[in-house]
Amino acid sequence: MNNQLAYEETFDCVQCGYCLPACPTYTTMGKERHSPRGRINLVQMASEGKISIQEIEDSMELCLGCRACETACPTNVQYGKILSSYKEVKMEQEGSSLINRLAMKKGLANKSMLNTMNLSLRFYQQSGIEKLGKVTKGIQVLPENLRAFEAIIPNITKPDKELRKGTLIPDTETKLKVAFFTGCIMDVFFAKINDLSIKLLQHAGCEVTVIKNQTCCGALQHHEGDSETTKQLAKENIVAFEKEHYDYIVNSIGGCGAMLVEYDQLLQSEPEWVERAKGFAEKSKDISVILAELDIEFTKKVEKRITYQPSCHLSNVQKVKKSPLELIYRIPGTTYIPLPEMDMCCGSAGTYNVFHYQESMEILDEKMSYVKETIPEVIVTSNPGCHLQMCMGVKREGLESKVEVVHIVEILAEACGLKN
Known part of the structure; x- marks a missing residue:
């Protein structure tokens, strides 16, 4: 009997x-x-010693962890807990992978390394190296999955240090006092969206503070089964954010937000942390929830046909479904077109689309078949992984000249007349 797997939950x-x-x-x-x-069923059998962890690996590793099954389940099965227990046992038996040791244990929580990554990507794009690699076809030396992602890397910008220094005060009456969670990869690849998020919150009437000592949320480490690192990062964030009182801790990253709202579950076995984690989790909100609550004012028309691809972790874990749609409905001039099977995962799932590229692309192609039915001008996303994946889908379908992929923050900022 393997007592480390979530055996009771399988019943x-x-x-x-x-x-x-x-x-x-x-x-x-x-x-x-x-x-x-x-x-x-496989986890149950492995718990009972009928099969080994290695014998269920092919099935479990191909799970996206989107947790759509939890939303559909009539008996409230805690699938996320079952999946996490497998990941933890696998890591304990096989040890930490090289990428976990180099990137997830050290890199994602190291601000100097993240800043270097941002700087390197900007140099790559602005120096001509990117263009040279494509002209000379030097990029062809990369594996197919990395070539595909290199082709859809967004325009990398430098995080605005002024927005991250001190507290921003709204021009009108202060309605809420919020702390903003920037994330790690988000501030490398999508610093522009974080900048616009901070401006939107200020525009909506929030005092906004970017907490200096915040760190990685731990989501990717958690997906790898590295509970030790995940718990350490959670504790560091709790300590950083509880030094001052804030009405909410706000983020614009569906995947990170899902990790933040489950800190209390992550630390439930540590009595000295569980109440602090619960307080942190209860205050953690997606930016769409806050902006919808504050009834943000739009000043410009955005006359485009828009569809929405929700983040699985925003919908299935944070249970945020209405707020993004309410905001999109309210943008003047837009025509909203519901995406068929919108709740189906796009296939991004953290690092899934890198390490299980072919399986991810099959899921993406299924998703894009529904996008082609709607013929939108804009696909709105709410998570950086989904954003890149949908950019990939648009490119695979040859729709780059017809369909734009944006984060919901970008289109809301456009409707508010805010610029980056």
């Missing part, structure tokens, strides 16, 4: 099959072992 699954249509890997692979109930 909540009654094998009804409601999860099957919600599962992207079951949709594209069509095999029971790649469905939620199939994976739950």
Whole structure:
């Protein structure tokens, strides 16, 4: 019997099959072992010693962790907990991977390394090296997955230090006092969106402070099964954000937000931390929730056909579905077109689209078949991973000249007349 796996939780699954249509890997692979109930059954068997962790690895590693099955489940199966227990046992048995040791344990929490990454990417784009690599076809030496992602890297900008220094005061009456969570990868690849997020919150009537000592949320480490590093990062963030009182801790990153709101579950076995973690989690909110609550004022028309691709972790973990849509509906001049099967994962899932590229692209192609039905001018996203994945989908379909991919913050800022 393997007592480290979430064995008791597997018995909540009654094998009804409601999860099957919600599962992207079951949709594209069509095999029971790649469905939620199939994976739950495999974990149960591994817990009982009937099969080894290695024998279920092919199935479990191909799970996106989107947790759509939890939303569909009528018996409230804690699939996320079951999946995490597998990841932790696997890491304990096999040890930490090289990428976890180099990037996730050290790099994502190291601000100097993140700043260097941002600077290097800006140099790559602005110095002519990027263009030279494409002209000479030197980029072809990279593996297919890395070539694909190199082609859709956004325009990298430097984070605005002035926005991250001190506290920004709104021009009108202060309605809320908020702390802003920048994330790690977000501030490397999408610093512009963080900058616009801070300006939007200020525009909506918030006092905004970017906490200096904040660190990585721990989501990617958690997905790897590195609970030790994840817990350490959570504690560092809790300490950093609780030094002052804030009404909310706001972020614009669906995946990070999902990690932040589960800090209390992460630290539930540590009595000295659980209440502090609960307070942190309860204050953590996606920016769309705050802007919808404050009834932000729009001043410009955005006359475009828009569809929305929600972040799985924003919808399925944070349970935020209405706020982004309410904001999109209210933008003057827009025509909103619902995306068929919008709740189906796009296939990004943290680093899934890098390490399981082909499987990810099959899921993305399924998603893009629905996008082509709607013929939007703009695809709105709410998470950096989803943003890059949808850019990839647009490129794979040859729609770059017709369809733009933006974060919801960008289109809201445009409607408010804010510039980066």
